[in-house]
Amino acid sequence: MFDDNTIVAIATANGIGSISIVRLSGVNALEIALKISKKSNFQPRLATLSSLYSKKDEVIDEALVLYFKAPFSFTGEDVIEFQCHGGVAIANMIVNETINHGARFASPGEFSKRAFLNNKIDLSKAEAISKIIEARSVDAVKLLARQLKGELTSFVNDIREDLLFMLAYTEVSIDYAEDDLPSDIFEQIKNKMDKIIVKLSNTLDASKRREGMIEGFKVAIIGKPNVGKSSLLNKLLNYDRAIISDIAGTTRDTIEESVKIGTHIIKIVDTAGIRDASDVIEKIGIEKSIEAINEADIVIALFDNSKTCDSEDEKIIDLISSNKEKEIIKVLNKSDLENSFDKSLISDFIELSTKQDINPLIKNIETILDSNTHSDEMTLVSKRQVSSVELTLSHIEQSIMPLDSGELEFFAHHITEALENISNITRPYENDQMLDVMFGEFCLGK
Ligand SMILES: Nc1nc2c(c(=O)[nH]1)N(C=O)[C@@H](CNc1ccc(C(=O)N[C@@H](CCC(=O)O)C(=O)O)cc1)CN2
Numbered sequence: 001m002f003d004d005n006t007i008v009a010i011a012t013a014n015g016i017g018s019i020s021i022v023r024l025s026g027v028n029a030l031e032i033a034l035k036i037s038k039k040s041n042f043q044p045r046l047a048t049l050s051s052l053y054s055k056k057d058e059v060i061d062e063a064l065v066l067y068f069k070a071p072f073s074f075t076g077e078d079v080i081e082f083q084c085h086g087g088v089a090i091a092n093m094i095v096n097e098t099i100n101h102g103a104r105f106a107s108p109g110e111f112s113k114r115a116f117l118n119n120k121i122d123l124s125k126a127e128a129i130s131k132i133i134e135a136r137s138v139d140a141v142k143l144l145a146r147q148l149k150g151e152l153t154s155f156v157n158d159i160r161e162d163l164l165f166m167l168a169y170t171e172v173s174i175d176y177a178e179d180d181l182p183s184d185i186f187e188q189i190k191n192k193m194d195k196i197i198v199k200l201s202n203t204l205d206a207s208k209r210r211e212g213m214i215e216g217f218k219v220a221i222i223g224k225p226n227v228g229k230s231s232l233l234n235k236l237l238n239y240d241r242a243i244i245s246d247i248a249g250t251t252r253d254t255i256e257e258s259v260k261i262g263t264h265i266i267k268i269v270d271t272a273g274i275r276d277a278s279d280v281i282e283k284i285g286i287e288k289s290i291e292a293i294n295e296a297d298i299v300i301a302l303f304d305n306s307k308t309c310d311s312e313d314e315k316i317i318d319l320i321s322s323n324k325e326k327e328i329i330k331v332l333n334k335s336d337l338e339n340s341f342d343k344s345l346i347s348d349f350i351e352l353s354t355k356q357d358i359n360p361l362i363k364n365i366e367t368i369l370d371s372n373t374h375s376d377e378m379t380l381v382s383k384r385q386v387s388s389v390e391l392t393l394s395h396i397e398q399s400i401m402p403l404d405s406g407e408l409e410f411f412a413h414h415i416t417e418a419l420e421n422i423s424n425i426t427r428p429y430e431n432d433q434m435l436d437v438m439f440g441e442f443c444l445g446k
């Protein structure tokens with residue numbers, strides 16, 4: 001499973017910058033660096049300015065060389081960093097030189113994978129590293145930095161400890177007579193169990209609410225044709241992105257754009273107006289609108305305040321009132337014109353005009369996003385983590401009945417499963433395949 005080749009990659013972004021870093025990790029890292037630099041030694045953790053040479057003895061660059069001696073490095077192996085002049089040419093020449101001396105290209109995530117296998121980081125930290133690079137908002141970085149520092153690791157360890165306590169109970173109660181056990185052991189277990197269930201459920205809830213934090217929350221604008229959805233999109237973006245016209249059915253496909261609201265980066269989706277259309281293309285557009293609602297964290301339902309509410313508006317009202325999971329913001333647009341919409345049909349709406357000020361709506365969106373993000377609750381940051389917690393919770397719930405009825409083998413079975421599932425977040429028991437999938441998603445050089 002584990003190969004001990006020395007691996008190499010450019011760790012910095014591909015492009016023009018003042019410095020690039022080439023990272024080398026493995027048993028031959030030092031030897032290769034010494035050959036390229038013609039030095040006799042590097043002192044660990046000291047930056048050494050050094051010329052680097054090609055096999056033909058041509059100077060490649062004047063670079064800083066850093067040596068991290070195993071096991072005190074990011075990967076736990078000998079690591080060399082060449083901090084060279086920027087751009088892609090020099091860094092690639094250095095990479096080629098290390099390959100000439102026996103290194104091989106690292107695959108995406110391979111440095112982090114080695115760090116994991118050498119017990120330098122657990123999976124939750126590896127995931128935080130991979131996501132923090134892609135994070136697009138301050139809030140997302142803050143959340144991931146907490147995970148990088150080990151918050152999720154401790155969360156998992158606490159739960160593991162409780163589950164191990166429960167397993168130990170089943171072991172001793174098989175070996176010892178009931179009288180020898182503490183009289184309140186059953187209550188203790190019940191108590192721990194209740195607490196874990198609350199803890200895991202809260203974490204799942206909080207994580208669902210914050211799902212959009214890393215990739216950006218999605219806000220979908222829906223409504224019947226011609227109510228001003230594209231006008232609202234343009235106004236939120238502050239430029240004319242979508243075509244606007246007084247012809248119903250102008251927008252036929254969904255349009256997605258990013259914009260910053262407060263400290264949040266969100267994706268706004270403008271949709272085709274929802275109505276009973278006969279046109280094939282328009283029908284597809286409408287299906288996509290419904291899909292956009294399903295994928296959104298927040299739905300802005302738009303109505304035309306200058307018209308009376310018709311059956312098409314009622315369809316939208318039905319659609320949103322049957323959806324209890326999403327945050328829905330109801331907006332009566334075109335309020336600059338004479339108001340004709342029957343307001344008793346909807347509650348908690350915002351009246352505005354895309355021709356005027358839409359700040360009340362922006363504030364409303366910001367408040368929802370703030371409440372979804374600002375809190376100290378433990379948050380999971382990947383589908384992998386969420387499904388591990390869901391499975392853990394399910395097994396703990398399934399262990400209650402056998403515990404009550406004294407079927408301790410069944411109880412122990414479910415607790416063991418719960419233990420395995422919660423451990424998947426940090427350090428899985430059997431892991432080969434999962435590790436390949438997970439680290440394969442990393443960017444190169446990590
Ligand atoms: N130049 C450079 N900057 C970088 C990194 C890097 O690898 N190189 N990092 C890469 O992600 C991040 C920093 N993370 C790191 C984590 C651990 C170790 C490390 O050498 N750990 C050793 C020694 C610890 C110590 O001396 O305190 C260890 O854990 O044993 C290095 C970087 C961000 N900045």
Ligand SMILES: Nc1nc2c(ncn2[C@@H]2O[C@H](COP(=O)(O)OP(=O)(O)OP(=O)(O)O)[C@@H](O)[C@H]2O)c(=O)[nH]1
Nearest residue numbers: 225226227228229230231245249250251273353354
């Ligand atoms: N008076 C007034 N007109 C508006 C307002 N918002 C949009 N309009 C007009 O309403 C018409 C339709 O606007 P769009 O933004 O294209 O509407 P839409 O909901 O995207 O329409 P479809 O893409 O066809 O579903 C255009 O003529 C806009 O100028 C508003 O607040 N007040």
Ligand SMILES: [Mg+2]
Nearest residue numbers: 229230250251
């Ligand atoms: Mg439109």
